[in-house]
Amino acid sequence: MNLSLHPSVGIARLGNSTTAICLSPTEIGGLPYDADSYGNAQGTISQFKDASGLIKRQGQPFKIYADSGEEITLDSPDVANIEWTVHLASKKAEWYQYSELQGNLLYGSANSYQNQDIPLRNPDVFGAKRQTLFVDPGPRSIGGRQQSIGFDKDNTPAGYPAQYPSSQVQYGVPVTTLGNLLTDASGRLVVLGGYGNAGGNEPLTSYGGSSTWHDDISDGPVYCTVTFTDGSTISLKAWVVVGSPDFAPEIVNISNLSDTMFDVAVRNFDLLPEMCKGGIYNPSYTANFQRDILPIINRISRYQWVANVQSMMAFASNIFDFSDPSEDNLANRQGYYSYFRQPDAQPSDPSYLPQEQLFKMDGDARFPMMPLNSGSNSVSNINIMKFMALNNTQLFLMQQWANGAFTNDKNYQPYPVSLDDTASVGNCVGLPMCPGIEVTWSMQNPAVYESAYVIKHYQDEAYYQQNGLTPTRDECEGGGCEPGDLTKRMACPWQADFFECTIQTINFSDPAVNKATIDGVTAPLPPTYYSYWWPPQSPWDVIVGEFTAEGQAKTNIPAGQQINYARGINSFTQMVEFWYSLGFIRDKNGGNKSYPYLVETERNNDLFTYKNWHVGNISNNPNDNETTIPVFFIEPDKDKVRKRSAKASRLVDHLEDKAFKRIETVGLLKPRAGTRNRI
Helix, strand or coil: CCEEEECCEEEEECCCCCCCEEECCCCCCCCCEEECCCCCEEEECCCCECCCCCECEEEEEEEEEECCCCEECCCCCCEEEEEEEECCEECHHHCECCCCCCCCHHHCHHHCCCCCCCCECCCCCCHHHHHHHCEECCCEEEECCCCEEECCHHHCCCCCCCECCCCCCCEECCCCCCCEEEECCCCCEEEECCCCCEEECCCECCCCECCCCEECCEEEEEEEEEEECCCCEEEEEEEEEEECCCCCCCCCCCCEHHHHHHHHHHHHCCCCCCCEECCEECCCCCEEHHHHHHHHHHHHHHHHHCCCCHHHHCCCCCCCCCCCCCHHHHHHHHHHHCCECCCCCCCCECCECHHHCCEEEECCEEEECECCEEEEECCCCCCCEEECCCCHHHHHHHHHHHHCCEECCCCCCCCCCCHHHHHHHCCCECCCCCCCCCCCHHHHCHHHEEECCEECECCCHHHHHHHCCCCCCCHHHCCCECCCCCCCCCCECHHHHHHHCCEEEEECCCCCCCEEEECCEEEECCCEEEEECCCCCCCCEEEECCCCHHHHHHHCCCCCCEEECCCCCCCHHHHHHHHHHCCEEEECCCCCCCCCCEEEECCCHHHEEEEEEECHHHHCCHHHHHCEEEEEEECCCHHHHHCCCHHHHHHHHHHHHHCCECCCECCCCCCCCCCCCCC
16 A cells, blocks of 8 residues: 655644644635644634634644545554654754845855855854754654644653753743644644744844844654554655744735745656656647636736735736637737746846846836736845746746647646645745745755655654754755754744835846945835735735724724735834734635635734824924824733723733743834835
């Protein structure tokens, strides 16, 4: 019997509730599932937060399948035991300082961290002592039904060279656990991540994070051994990533992480030799509109609920019959495709830089090209990639559609990838990668994979038991991944970058420059264009969904108004403390895919105070006072918050229980004009 373990890369998500959990969606753009304390699913999620307004941690279930498609559990008649082992780790504090695309070996060995002189985080820790910078509790094993074990000091395996950060920090909250493992009533594994804690001993200095800081974002391998009643065994493996919450799960990135992994598999592992073999696409390949094109169009249409992208909306309207493959429709399809920019070469070729082009020009006529997202580096002046392009495989399929080499069959043949595998990573950011949200550009490198959608493992647990994890090892050089490798390039703490990674003003006139120093201020070089990073994961403009008098009294905004999503969180230090106060964007039209109505829900409005600020207070002109500017801010008076509601009182109790230590900052450039740009 052959068995397989899915998802091959699972995605769990942080939350700070200690009383409630949920389970990851089982489809791209799907909702999570409520679950009991052992991970037994209880139907589509009702609320993303518990009764106290704290976010439910999202667990990733892992399932075993036979060749027949039958699921194998402890309920299967020939199964005697299923044992699971998971090794979560966070390597962020030991890795290099975040540096956009510097360090990315897809640009060649000259772009390595060493050749680019990128400094390490915590540079005053040297040699073998850098291992002490990991959050590495070691592996945890679990089996049976409805069991639980934590990634904390109390459960450290005997003899394992575990590494934990200090339990005392000057700022924020110390990291004491990376989460825990559960088994449900049938012995399936559920991986739960941490509680969104982050702490350090130095002031924060940038959106990339600061030395001495740790957070509880993590990743690592999943091992499974199935023992049958005849004594035989089968061993399987996968990977799991613990990311930040998905605040808009029903809105999918135009290029998601499954698209990235599919592109790598098609071009590097001959996943579909009839489409692409040896990295060469087959111009005779027939695409399918329902499978390959319509999802992209639908994703474009949903960006309007989390960003003001008016020009992109034209590409989701039925200006012609997108599904018509006829010759009469050829000009329409090719005209549509011509607005999608091509990707820059890697390494960069100055003679061919389509991702530095904003507009499609026709004489004096101009229109922003697609998609209207920032590219993976609109920030620094090294390895510039100003605007996003779809990945190569997405563009190839769109070109086949444009040329008429496609069918329109709803009963299409799926690609040879498990739907469990695509569903998990399909709800993550695939592009742009600066660094991203859950993972970053290392996922574009075939060196980290063993095969399509399967992460290559560097060593087995016996090696780590003796040696622990390896400092400053780059898995993109080959050899496979260790626990913590997929998330180590992300910002530390993650909340700092989450606050900053919303919109970006991008210079569109000079391909060689992103920012310059003018009058002592370093900023994007004008003329600039207003663009977005990844609004499905980090929304910017949302529709308020409070439909009761009580709800509107707390949010101070009428239903239906589009307003800034993170209003009231006015610094990334506040985001570190109050990230869970953000709302979740949810379709209130019953999941009607033809007419979605995606609005903000479950925002912890009790924590915020609202005031109308008269413009005359700024201009010193009383005649300007008829115009007001809405201002939101965190209410500093906890007693005032307590009086607002019973839930508000419980939120204050949570804040006091956390004993959060106020964060200082050093050397930060203030956001300009109320925006949060990476400048």
